[in-house]
Amino acid sequence: xxxxxxxxxxxxxxxxxxxxxxxxxxxxxxxxxxxxxxxxxxxxxxxxxxxxxxxxxxxxxxxxxxxxxxxxxxxxxxxx
Amino acid sequence: xxxxxxxxxxxxxxxxxxxxxxxxxxxxxxxxxxxxxxxxxxxxxxxxxxxxxxxxxxxxxxxxxxxxxxxxxxxxxxxxxxxxxxxxxxxxxxxxxxxxxxxxxxxxxxxxxxxxxxxxxxxxxxxxxxxxxxxxxxxxxxxxxxxxxxxxxxxxxxxxxxxxxxxxxxxxxxxxxxxxxxxxxxxxxxxxxxxxxxxxxxxxxxxxxxxxxxxxxxxxxxxxxxxxxxxxxxxxxxxxxxxxxxxxxxxxxxxxxxxxxxxxxxxxxxxxxxxxxxxxxxxxxxxxxxxxxxxxxxxxxxxxxxxxxxxxxxxxxxxxxxxxxxxxxxxxxxxxxxxxxxxxxxxxxxxxxxxxxxxxxxxxxxxxxxxxxxxxxxxxxxxxxxxxxxxxxxxxxxxxxxxxxxxxxxxxxxxxxxxxxxxxxxxxxxxxxxxxxxxxxxxxxxxxxxxxxxxxxxxxxxxxxxxxxxxxxxxxxxxxxxxxxxxxxxxxxxxxxxxxxxxxxxxxxxxxxxxxxx
Numbered sequence: 001x002x003x004x005x006x007x008x009x010x011x012x013x014x015x016x017x018x019x020x021x022x023x024x025x026x027x028x029x030x031x032x033x034x035x036x037x038x039x040x041x042x043x044x045x046x047x048x049x050x051x052x053x054x055x056x057x058x059x060x061x062x063x064x065x066x067x068x069x070x071x072x073x074x075x076x077x078x079x080x
Numbered sequence: 081x082x083x084x085x086x087x088x089x090x091x092x093x094x095x096x097x098x099x100x101x102x103x104x105x106x107x108x109x110x111x112x113x114x115x116x117x118x119x120x121x122x123x124x125x126x127x128x129x130x131x132x133x134x135x136x137x138x139x140x141x142x143x144x145x146x147x148x149x150x151x152x153x154x155x156x157x158x159x160x161x162x163x164x165x166x167x168x169x170x171x172x173x174x175x176x177x178x179x180x181x182x183x184x185x186x187x188x189x190x191x192x193x194x195x196x197x198x199x200x201x202x203x204x205x206x207x208x209x210x211x212x213x214x215x216x217x218x219x220x221x222x223x224x225x226x227x228x229x230x231x232x233x234x235x236x237x238x239x240x241x242x243x244x245x246x247x248x249x250x251x252x253x254x255x256x257x258x259x260x261x262x263x264x265x266x267x268x269x270x271x272x273x274x275x276x277x278x279x280x281x282x283x284x285x286x287x288x289x290x291x292x293x294x295x296x297x298x299x300x301x302x303x304x305x306x307x308x309x310x311x312x313x314x315x316x317x318x319x320x321x322x323x324x325x326x327x328x329x330x331x332x333x334x335x336x337x338x339x340x341x342x343x344x345x346x347x348x349x350x351x352x353x354x355x356x357x358x359x360x361x362x363x364x365x366x367x368x369x370x371x372x373x374x375x376x377x378x379x380x381x382x383x384x385x386x387x388x389x390x391x392x393x394x395x396x397x398x399x400x401x402x403x404x405x406x407x408x409x410x411x412x413x414x415x416x417x418x419x420x421x422x423x424x425x426x427x428x429x430x431x432x433x434x435x436x437x438x439x440x441x442x443x444x445x446x447x448x449x450x451x452x453x454x455x456x457x458x459x460x461x462x463x464x465x466x467x468x469x470x471x472x473x474x475x476x477x478x479x480x481x482x483x484x485x486x487x488x489x490x491x492x493x494x495x496x497x498x499x500x501x502x503x504x505x506x507x508x509x510x511x512x513x514x515x516x517x518x519x520x521x522x523x524x525x526x527x528x529x530x531x532x533x534x535x536x537x538x539x540x541x542x543x544x545x546x547x548x549x550x551x552x553x554x555x556x557x558x559x560x561x562x563x564x565x566x567x568x569x570x571x572x573x574x575x576x577x578x579x580x581x582x583x584x585x586x587x588x589x590x591x592x593x594x595x596x597x598x
Contacts, residue, residue, distance in 0.1 A: 016572055021513075024513045026120065
């Protein structure tokens with residue numbers, strides 16, 4: 001069953017995360033604190049990305065377009 | 081990996097030692113883990129200080145709070161915040177003879193390892209991969225036990241005196257003659273405790289105005305003995321002969337630091353097998369250097385006596401050298417002989433001097449008679465003098481077990497330190513959570529292992545140390561290897577990037593060049 005092996009794999013990945021960050025050794029309230037902090041940070045990063053990344057990309061795109069368009073106009077004027 | 085013709089033909093057999101480098105990602109993640117634990121350690125210390133949490137570790141009394149703080153250094157911080165979390169992997173109480181299989185008392189902790197309670201259940205037949213039982217003499221039945229029981233009924237258990245007063249039994253004389261014959265030296269002397277042999281006899285041999293050159297990773301007993309003697313101590317890199325030669329040259333050329341007088345004595349302290357690394361000393365080169373620069377050699381064969389060499393006579397026989405080249409041969413009876421105590425062997429003048437001037441001979445109680453009988457019987461068994469081939473079979477079984485176990489672990493992909501022939505097998509774990517997880521998971525699968533962490537090893541190089549025994553049968557090793565494989569997959573411990581080619585069926589001839597593939 002693919003779902004079962006997928007769930008096992010995800011559980012194994014969670015165990016690796018626990019071992020690497022040493023939350024395997026923490027008491028339950030410490031784990032709660034640690035995970036809350038981590039998830040809060042992650043959510044804040046994702047939210048910031050959601051808000052700002054489209055604006056930054058479109059600004060950058062416009063800037064480059066402007067740069068190329070200006071150059072094209074300049075070359076056209078010299079030839080004329 | 082040294083080829084045979086390296087070093088001018090000093091080595092009669094290939095010397096294969098490898099210490100694979102820590103993978104960069106693993107090192108970074110280990111530091112991340114320690115960083116998280118340190119932050120939580122600070123948080124817990126803060127809570128303990130402000131009485132939000134009950135303080136269960138040792139603290140100073142209220143009146144002493146204004147004095148110099150006792151528990152503020154890193155060792156104590158590590159102890160209460162990191163060691164306590166994984167403490168259940170150490171000090172496990174066993175309740176049977178520590179042979180190939182051992183019984184252990186089960187214990188649980190309800191307050192995260194600050195206190196333990198016994199459930200009353202005894203876990204039986206745990207495969208013991210942690211005891212220094214190299215030749216399997218830790219038995220409760222057999223010739224050694226019968227002989228020891230008889231001596232116990234004849235002499236009793238206590239000696240109640242030191243060697244120089246009334247504690248010199250005829251058993252001790254017999255033992256010392258036997259040890260001298262076993263090692264191939266003129267004379268030997270036995271002491272009650274292996275640690276005390278080192279720490280009490282080095283001060284008798286060297287003093288102020290002498291130089292001690294000691295290996296980086298020497299045991300605490302050697303370090304303590306060197307410090308107590310008052311001689312100048314210089315450290316050379318682990319098993320690194322260029323470093324040793326440079327120190328010897330500097331010592332001979334420059335002499336003592338202020339007065340420039342020549343050193344009275346230069347003593348090189350090395351061990352046969354280093355128990356944390358599993359490496360074997362480069363004895364032929366050390367002896368060549370010792371002869372060239374006219375210094376003395378003190379060889380601590382605690383782990384290698386009985387465990388190396390075709391007939392178990394230790395690292396000197398392993399390299400095919402003469403025991404007369406080593407000035408002071410020290411060893412212990414704790415590991416391969418299944419008893420307790422230590423010995424020093426060497427020239428007759430040296431041992432006679434030690435009988436008079438050693439602190440251990442003057443002040444420490446001598447060996448207990450049943451223990452002496454155990455050593456005598458096991459040593460005779462190894463030498464073959466009891467009329468059977470049991471000893472030889474055990475030595476060969478240990479060598480086979482060593483090669484098989486190390487080979488299989490390397491094929492599985494673990495990072496194993498040390499020499500191919502050493503029965504001490506360190507398996508690298510690196511991350512702090514995996515130290516605790518490995519110990520617990522292996523115990524769940526009925527295998528007892530020893531895991532080692534910070535003060536005994538560098539902080540990121542924590543390891544699990546397996547000690548092989550001649551009492552381990554191939555089935556036990558296979559079971560252990562299967563479980564280690566499983567736990568290695570579960571905890572992802574297979575860090576090695578060199579994949580060893582599985583054992584070839586054809587012999588190793590000129591057409592096979594590479595044994596490892598990267």
